[in-house]
Amino acid sequence: MTHINTSSVNVDNTGSLAKGTFINWPYIQAKPQSYSWSNLDAWVSTAERLGFDFYYSFKAVPAWAARDQSACEPSSLPAIMRCASMPRDIALFDEFVTRLVTRYKGRIKFYELWNEPEYDLKIAVQDMVELTNRAHDIIRRIDPAAKIITPSLNGRHADYADRYFAAGGTRDVDVVSLHTYTGTQTNYPETIDPGYRGPGALVAPILPVLRKYGLDQKPLWSTEGAWSDRPNSLPDPQDQAAFVARALLLHWSSGFSRFYWYAYDHSSIGTLRNTPAGRAYSVTKRWMLGATMVQPCRRDSSEIWRCELRSATGTRVVAAWSLKDGLRLNIGSAKTISNIFGGEVATVGRVVELSKAPVFLKFDQ
Secondary structure: OOOOOHHHOOOOOOOOEOOOOOOOHHHHOOEOOEOOOHHHHHHHHHHHHHOOOEEEEOOOEEHHHEOOHHHEEEOOOOOOEEEOOOEOOHHHHHHHHHHHHHHOOOOOOEEEOOOOHHHOOOOOHHHHHHHHHHHHHHHHHHOOOOEEEOOOEOHHHHHHHHHHHHOOOOOOOOEEEEEOOOOOOOOOHHHHOOOOOOOOOOOOOOHHHHHHOOOOOOOEEEEEEOOOOOOOOOOOHHHHHHHHHHHHHHHHHOOEEEEEEOOOOOOOOOOOOOOHHHHHHHHHHHHHOOOEEEEEEEEOOOOOEEEEEEOOOOOEEEEEEOOOOOOEEEOOOOOEEEOOOOOEOOOEOOEEEOOOOOEEEEOOO
16 A cells, blocks of 8 residues: 555555655755655654555655756655756765665665656666666665565556666566556556456556566566546546455456555545545455455456455355446355445345446355
8 A cells, every 4th residue: 555644554554555755865865965864764664663564666866966957847845856867976876775775774675676767758768777777786785685676667668668678677676566557548457457458458568578578477566556647537436446446356366466556545546545445445355355366357258257256264255347337147146245335235136237346246155
């Protein structure tokens, strides 16, 4: 889970804590020789207090250190500029990374080498390789127990990932990272499924790149994802609730061992705090925790999606939904049918009408 404020983090809404806010280099070293670690200290301490691990993601260069001032723009804090530029002296970056990893050795467990490099257009691919490889080498030297995550990749920009690794981007990583925001024109999580190859496909286009560079057997994480990251792109609260339930199931089904939602308490993107989507998150999480996915989520010829789970106690559970209106499912010997808010679903005879909000069919065995 990603949070905007540390005060919103608790054991009910978080399993592992993603990068926090105001912790990149421009915020920590707004002026030369002046370091302020208080924000990052707060995030790391929050994670430790609640028993979570924490991952850090590199991004941006402070204006005083940037080679290209035209690549600088105001940050969320008015007095601080963030620059998508190479440093004017690479030793400045080395010093920052060295201080960071030394300070949090044994406390920050994961480092993502860069956040969304494909959008930093004024940093050439070869320069991005230099930045991330240098960060990699410093982390490995100072804290060899820390795990390293690739720069966050994007299925819609698989060409960038190909060019990055072809240019020498390190493959000595422990985790492969994708970002899985859906597009505004294809704002549904089914685009995450590796079998989906239509418009907006998020995973299928990147898989050949991972195979090409020998990364396809690494653990796969989504380090950010939600409905489209354009504010209010999915305005209906019920659609948001249906989205989050399907996204959790489909990331699991598609081979992601971690999925970091963005963001629990954001003002407009993926908001879960005090929303129907947050309730759907909690309910779906309860079905998933301790369970095994027996059959991955698949769409059949009638346009019905099904995933089969087995709970820790051996109970069989089938999650089902459809993006096509008016489809009905025979529930067979199911004992209970629940919706994404934890309520009971009404049936007509032994048939339930499906929607894009999953229902959970619970069987004795």
